[in-house]
Amino acid sequence: MRYDTEQQILESEYQFQELIESSKNPIYILVGRQFALVNTAWLNMFEFTRSEVESPDFSIHQIVAPESLDLIQRRHDNFLSGISQPFRYEMKAVSKTGKKFDLDVSVTHLNWHGKHAVQGVYRNITGIKKIEKKLRKALKESREHDQMKTAFLSNLSQEIQASLTNIRETAFDLSRKHNESENVKEFANYIVNTSSNLLDHINDIIDISKIEMGRMTLNPEKFNLPDLIKDVMQYFLPSATNKGIELICCKKKKNSVYVLADPTRVRQIFINMMSNAIKYTEKGKININYVLRQDDVRISIADTGIGIAPEKLRKIYESFINPNEKLSGDYDGSGLGLTVTRSLVQLMGGKIWVESNSGGGSIFYFTIPLA
Numbered sequence: 538m539r540y541d542t543e544q545q546i547l548e549s550e551y552q553f554q555e556l557i558e559s560s561k562n563p564i565y566i567l568v569g570r571q572f573a574l575v576n577t578a579w580l581n582m583f584e585f586t587r588s589e590v591e592s593p594d595f596s597i598h599q600i601v602a603p604e605s606l607d608l609i610q611r612r613h614d615n616f617l618s619g620i621s622q623p624f625r626y627e628m629k630a631v632s633k634t635g636k637k638f639d640l641d642v643s644v645t646h647l648n649w650h651g652k653h654a655v656q657g658v659y660r661n662i663t664g665i666k667k668i669e670k671k672l673r674k675a676l677k678e679s680r681e682h683d684q685m686k687t688a689f690l691s692n693l694s695q696e697i698q699a700s701l702t703n704i705r706e707t708a709f710d711l712s713r714k715h716n717e718s719e720n721v722k723e724f725a726n727y728i729v730n731t732s733s734n735l736l737d738h739i740n741d742i743i744d745i746s747k748i749e750m751g752r753m754t755l756n757p758e759k760f761n762l763p764d765l766i767k768d769v770m771q772y773f774l775p776s777a778t779n780k781g782i783e784l785i786c787c788k789k790k791k792n793s794v795y796v797l798a799d800p801t802r803v804r805q806i807f808i809n810m811m812s813n814a815i816k817y818t819e820k821g822k823i824n825i826n827y828v829l830r831q832d833d834v835r836i837s838i839a840d841t842g843i844g845i846a847p848e849k850l851r852k853i854y855e856s857f858i859n860p861n862e863k864l865s866g867d868y869d870g871s872g873l874g875l876t877v878t879r880s881l882v883q884l885m886g887g888k889i890w891v892e893s894n895s896g897g898g899s900i901f902y903f904t905i906p907l908a
């Protein structure tokens with residue numbers, strides 16, 4: 538009976554060793570700092586002979602690279618003090634002839650001939666680590682490159698902005714001169730309108746650059762929201778009337794709602810959303826509304842225009858859309874307005890969202906904090 542049990546133990550130990558031996562990954566059993574068992578894959582990786590490893594002077598420190606000695610010492614100390622630690626970790630190892638490896642190590646605890654031991658499997662991840670390093674470097678370089686491009690674009694746009702502003706102002710003065718012919722005034726008006734359009738795009742590019750470089754600054758102050766809305770309504774009345782669109786606002790609303798935000802930027806948000814509402818609506822109406830909530834005001838701009846198809850909704854805030862992928866057919870646009878708008882709303886601590894459907898109009902919402 539006793540003989541049978543001993544025989545069974547020997548047989549299962551033999552099978553265990555066979556299993557370990559057949560693995561292509563280096564496997565070991567460690568008792569304290571000494572290796573009780575290593576497989577051939579382990580010997581091949583570290584270039585030691587089995588008798589060298591079995592010598593009582595041989596310890597795990599002989600295959601640990603200097604940069605990982607602390608880690609292995611700490612794990613050993615934690616093991617002795619019973620502190621639990623991850624069963625998977627990474628280390629750097631070194632072979633007898635000085636070849637270095639990055640290893641992914643998986644360990645389990647087991648009883649080895651009555652002693653508490655650790656069984657480990659090494660996976661050589663040197664190649665993966667090299668690729669990871671290259672990728673990190675490439676990512677860093679591409680970020681730096683991107684920042685340089687953004688800064689360059691921002692500088693260039695500011696130059697263009699200054700020149701365009703001059704052109705527009707000169708053309709505007711010309712269009713108002715009494716002694717100029719109607720022809721000249723018409724040309725001057727054309728220049729005013731075109732340069733205004735260009736300036737809008739340039740301003741969007743400057744804002745995007747500022748946001749991307751983290752240099753967008755806001756000047757929050759307490760102001761009356763309904764006054765600003767009235768102002769925006771006045772501004773858009775001519776273009777809406779031109780297209781036969783009715784502008785509706787704030788029926789039965791209070792005259793004073795004080796918010797805490799940057800008024801210039803809130804005006805910019807309104808202007809962007811209202812220009813879009815007018816641009817993408819051929820007939821019907823645009824309704825501006827606001828609802829007071831506990832900490833903020835929720836503003837909505839609803840139009841009866843072409844709407845946005847569900848598959849395009851998530852793309853409307855993206856800065857750079859492939860021109861072949863235009864979201865709204867033949868309508869012109871840089872596609873930067875909503876990107877800037879969303880960043881501005883978020884910088885002010887608010888939220889922006891849209892409810893829309895192809896052909897069913899759109900409702901854009903955003904929130905700003907109450908004063």
Ligand code: ADP
Nearest residue numbers: 813814817844853864865870871872873874875
């Ligand atoms: P764009 O200059 O192209 O109008 P925006 O960033 O302001 O750029 O808007 C992005 C896209 O979102 C638009 O191209 C359009 O497809 C869609 N969009 C925005 N507002 C509306 C709206 N009120 N109705 C329909 N589509 C809209």
